[in-house]
Amino acid sequence: MTKKLIYNGTVLTMNPDRSVYKPGYVYIEHDTIREVGEWPQDGSKQALLESASWVHDAEGKVIVPGLVNTHTHLFQTFIRGVSDDMPLAQWLRQIIWPSSLAMEAEDFYLAALIGCIENLKSGATYIMDHHYVHTYPENDDGVLRAMEESGIRGCMARGGVDLSYEPKLRETEEEIFANTDKLLDQWDGAASGRIEIAMGPLNLYGCSRAFLEHAAKYSERRQLISHIHVAETSDQIENTKARFGLRNLELLEAVGLLGPKTQVVHGVWLDDGELESIARAKASVVHCPVSNMYLASGVARVPDMLKLGINVALGTDGPGSNNCQDNLEVLKFTACLHKVNQLDSTLLPPMEVLQLATVNGARAMGRERDLGSLEPGKKADVVVVDLRKAHISPVHRASSALVYNANGNDVDTVLVNGQVVVEHGACTLVDEQEIIRRAQARVDRLRAKLAPEYPVFRVVE
Numbered sequence: 001m002t003k004k005l006i007y008n009g010t011v012l013t014m015n016p017d018r019s020v021y022k023p024g025y026v027y028i029e030h031d032t033i034r035e036v037g038e039w040p041q042d043g044s045k046q047a048l049l050e051s052a053s054w055v056h057d058a059e060g061k062v063i064v065p066g067l068v069n070t071h072t073h074l075f076q077t078f079i080r081g082v083s084d085d086m087p088l089a090q091w092l093r094q095i096i097w098p099s100s101l102a103m104e105a106e107d108f109y110l111a112a113l114i115g116c117i118e119n120l121k122s123g124a125t126y127i128m129d130h131h132y133v134h135t136y137p138e139n140d141d142g143v144l145r146a147m148e149e150s151g152i153r154g155c156m157a158r159g160g161v162d163l164s165y166e167p168k169l170r171e172t173e174e175e176i177f178a179n180t181d182k183l184l185d186q187w188d189g190a191a192s193g194r195i196e197i198a199m200g201p202l203n204l205y206g207c208s209r210a211f212l213e214h215a216a217k218y219s220e221r222r223q224l225i226s227h228i229h230v231a232e233t234s235d236q237i238e239n240t241k242a243r244f245g246l247r248n249l250e251l252l253e254a255v256g257l258l259g260p261k262t263q264v265v266h267g268v269w270l271d272d273g274e275l276e277s278i279a280r281a282k283a284s285v286v287h288c289p290v291s292n293m294y295l296a297s298g299v300a301r302v303p304d305m306l307k308l309g310i311n312v313a314l315g316t317d318g319p320g321s322n323n324c325q326d327n328l329e330v331l332k333f334t335a336c337l338h339k340v341n342q343l344d345s346t347l348l349p350p351m352e353v354l355q356l357a358t359v360n361g362a363r364a365m366g367r368e369r370d371l372g373s374l375e376p377g378k379k380a381d382v383v384v385v386d387l388r389k390a391h392i393s394p395v396h397r398a399s400s401a402l403v404y405n406a407n408g409n410d411v412d413t414v415l416v417n418g419q420v421v422v423e424h425g426a427c428t429l430v431d432e433q434e435i436i437r438r439a440q441a442r443v444d445r446l447r448a449k450l451a452p453e454y455p456v457f458r459v460v461e
């Protein structure tokens with residue numbers, strides 16, 4: 001059995017006591033954490049060092065549970081930075097829809113692979129990919145293959161929309177459920193359990209009421225997580241009010257989609273009653289602060305949600321509206337956004353922000369028993385971040401350094417399911433530079449294809 005040891009660094013366990021070991025160690029057997037604690041200063045450390053076949057001296061580094069990126073759209077790495085400075089509806093129409101339709105199966109694979117690499121290299125070991133472009137049957141397989149090959153832990157929320165959206169991206173209910181059946185059969189539990197499938201109706205404004213109701217029943221029958229964009233912009237509130245006479249959460253509840261396995265993505269425009277409904281249902285909210293700022297969607301009421309005991313997890317959102325996948329950057333944005341929004345600097349201290357990105361992320365994914373913290377018996381999803389950098393050191397508190405100073409470039413080594421997938425800043429399972437080269441060539445083709453009709457894709461600089 002492979003045994004691995006990470007030692008001599010500061011361990012932020014994120015266990016229920018929030019134990020910190022300085023210096024500490026994490027001892028791993030196969031895919032599971034066996035020991036976590038103070039790094040012994042007596043002879044017993046020799047026995048630990050000798051028994052492990054892979055060791056990592058983490059002096060000057062911090063060891064944390066892998067972050068959970070609870071909302072992204074990996075395919076959008078191909079679209080990031082096409083054009084900034086647009087509101088959501090215009091951004092969808094002018095950038096996301098045309099490029100989604102022009103992308104081919106190979107593009108979805110390469111785009112997702114770059115996204116997986118970026119997530120791993122910025123500290124996320126577990127991602128929720130809301131994938132809603134099913135123009136070719138191979139698109140889904142490409143995204144899932146990228147997760148498998150990169151070594152990341154990933155869940156695909158099978159996105160679908162049937163009523164009001166770009167017509168070529170709409171599908172019938174029958175198509176959506178048949179494809180979800182197929183994905184569950186072929187992929188759920190694949191790659192030693194690293195890959196999962198969830199249900200992902202795209203949003204409340206583009207889906208018919210019947211589809212939402214059937215999606216709720218399907219999720220319940222198959223015991224799936226339901227992942228859905230809710231109340232992202234104020235327009236969406238007006239839309240459901242006009243169509244159904246209901247606010248967003250009222251509609252979600254009315255169709256049966258609000259429960260402990262529900263992930264309410266964004267949840268920016270929610271009133272007190274809606275927050276109480278989420279708390280009562282024990283649903284999770286996925287907060288994507290960078291995307292909400294980039295698209296000027298609004299500020300989610302995260303401090304109020306936390307006061308009500310709502311499980312708030314974090315996401316980058318797709319690279320189309322972020323524009324990166326830097327999971328460490330999201331920590332700082334989360335803390336700063338809510339402090340300035342409420343003019344209260346005591347809100348969201350570093351350990352609480354880390355809790356959202358680890359423990360709460362795992363809980364949102366229904367995996368709090370085996371992920372989200374560094375504790376014996378849990379899966380070995382571990383991230384080591386190097387703090388010996390001019391923009392971080394000297395270090396007083398590792399949690400503060402991690403949230404406010406470090407960025408994705410400081411991630412040194414990453415293990416997922418006990419496997420080393422990033423070591424000293426380099427991917428171990430895939431050739432990053434070769435993938436970037438292939439992706440750039442495909443994106444150049446894509447731009448050439450779109451430029452005649454969409455000026456935004458013309459090269460101007």
Ligand SMILES: [Zn+2]
Pocket residue numbers: 071072073130229317318
């Ligand atoms: Zn999204």
